[in-house]
Amino acid sequence: MPLRSLLLSKGDALTRRFIMETLSYLVPLFQVDVLWTIALGTLGGLVIGALPGLTATMGVALLIPLTFGMTPVMGLNMLIGIYIGGIYGGCVSSILLRTPGTPASAATVLDGYPLAQQGQAGKALGMATIASTIGGLIAAVVLASLAPQLAGIALEFGAPEYFALALFGLTIIASLSGDLLKGAISGLLGILIACVGADPISGISRFTFGIQGFASGFAFTPALIGLFALSEVFTQIERMASKETPVSLVKNRWPSMAEMKESRSALVRGSLIGTLIGIIPGTGSGTASWISYNEARRSSKTPEKFGTGHMPGIAATESANNAVCAAALIPLLALGIPGDVVTAVLMGGLMIQGLAPGPMLFQTNPDVVVGIFGGTFIATIFMFIFGMALIPVFSRILMIPRRLLTMSIVIFCFIGSFSINLNPVDLYTMVGFGVLGWGMQKFGFSQAALCIALILGPMLEANLRRGLLQAGDNVVEFLSGPITLLFLGLTVLSLGWPLIAKLLARKSGPRPELTE
């Protein structure tokens, strides 16, 4: 806080007064009705997030009218509770049903679902809850202590920087997909698919074949639901002919000490990556969880375990996506720039309360700012309590006979895809991606690679073209910024690392990175 620097320079009495003042802003948070509202918001968000097709964004947007009559601290913290609960809740259906509850949890599917299949659903959910809490708390500390200082990062990102960041993000495909050629094919297919819809610069419709429903391209969430959930249903149906042993339910929900220790570095990295990505506007929790997953895998001693039901995999993705929640509030509160889609909606909630987010908010309404800081902590703690308490309830879903469960997932795929935009064309998208995902799974193409390309492809294209437009098509000018060069360097390093590692470790046995 800017007040903190004041605190250092002025005398003791002032310091004491400042601390008292700050604490007094926290008092309204502990009124019973405010705590109730935050708890209800968090629980509601958790359920919304767990239901595929209902995203945290929708939850916040739809409940904004409820805050009309509330005080700012109460209303905004309820919305923040929904946000935090919603991003966390997405992991439940990712782990149990291979259906990302929200796009933020798509990466959790990779290790969460195999764990559930091995009868470790309780532990997987437990790890996800712990990771989300740690990520959320670390980012909340950063939010409360360094918001104005870090917010500046958000302003450094222009088109070239976003382009370089997206390019770096795409290199994840190389290390995630196993078979490099098939991974590249999946990634490029994803970028091609992302080209459908309105051209980001000229607005012309591309590859829509005159169907108005595709004017904005393939809707992202229905595509994800098809890609991961419906494709799995097809696979299940194939297997149904053969006899299958039902998944046994393990009561335990706390990961073991050994598992926590193994996941420690993934947790810290994930939280920090999530915090950093959260500050950069227009990126969001989806990007953060993929990058975090990749970093955890890259730095792991046993990268081959990732994707087979490895605890650090969940720790990495869930700590990152919940860290984004609090971190995305940093540019919103300090600069009036939303860090992701949900905070853009939250900004609407602030405006309705007659508060314009921005540097002035810290001076004009410190009570609201401090109240939001406090509310972020409280909501994260509620999320932990509810999450842990509900694990046995959630895991019971797996007790449902496979046939019934599979059919209910199909129904959820359709309802979830339709409820996003109420656009019937989205159902074709979902089914199309379901068939595509099933085919990819069968022939060893990485669905994750396609998913990453769908997230980053549009960002890459729009910023490449916008940046070149602004630079008058001067490529050198476009690529000359320091942050751009940094990310381009990281991109080269990330792609070249397997080779470098091979050269370095020629003597000491086989290289760990690439599978042949």
Place this chain on the structure above:
Amino acid sequence: MFKTNVAAIAMVLGVATPALAEFPERPLQVIVPYSAGGSTDLGMRVVADALETKFDGLRVVVRNQPGGGGGIGTSAAVHARADGYTLGAGAQGPIAILPHVGGADYTVDDFEFVGLFARSLQVLVACKDAPFSDYDSFIASAADKAPQIGNSGAGGANHISAEAFAKAAGIKIESIPFGGSSEARTACIGGHIDAMVASPAEAKASSEAGQMTPLFVMENARIDLFPDTPTAVEKGVDFTWSSYKGFVAPKGIPDTDLAWLRNAVKEVATDPAFIAKMTEMGEFVTYEDGPAFEARVKKDSEMAKTVLEELGLLGMNN
């Protein structure tokens, strides 16, 4: 049984509030062609809230059908059954501009205009590190080098308004499209573009914080929020522009029902509590009846057509 119940409820309500005679006996549905949480959506939700307070027993459901620059939801509204129960949020982009760009299955003539309840005023602001800080230096600087003006999407309302102003003022600008207004705002505050079109509310907060500088207001006369900022009109450029929030409907609604709806919009738009709420959100509440609203949209539509033709975007997606 059910019918008698409905009749009984209608009777009770009819006694309670004379305005609620027979129509509407079911919830009204308003299609917002954008995602939940945007400014059009929030405005509609406040109106829905106000309508429900004003008319006892009335339910107004806001339904979001985003996509295609607002074209998908607007198309759904205009092709809905003309029974008065399905209305559309009358947004400038999809009604006045999109049909000219192409890819929409309706034209501006297909709508019944119910009423307008707020206008969104527009301010051109200079961004961080821009080589100009007021109207005159902006025009002078534009003569040397076309300023980069950010907008929220190619062919969208503030792309057209910036180009229309450039045409009226006889300057050259370079439009930089972004994916939505908050992306453009981020670029503006970060100094990656020179100027952008903003709403008075965001311009106010940002100019107080020194993030943006207002250049001119796109109105006929100066506005209360920016008493020191000139209008283009007083600088001798015949240019005004604002977008709006209102209700549209498919053509063919029964006359009495349409009259009820028009009256409802009027009552809400002139309600002090509603005006206070909307003003707090930075909206400029004003009431225009159906014909006035229609005339406004058609004028915008003509202007947009001229600008799009010059930009070479006319009928691009047909």
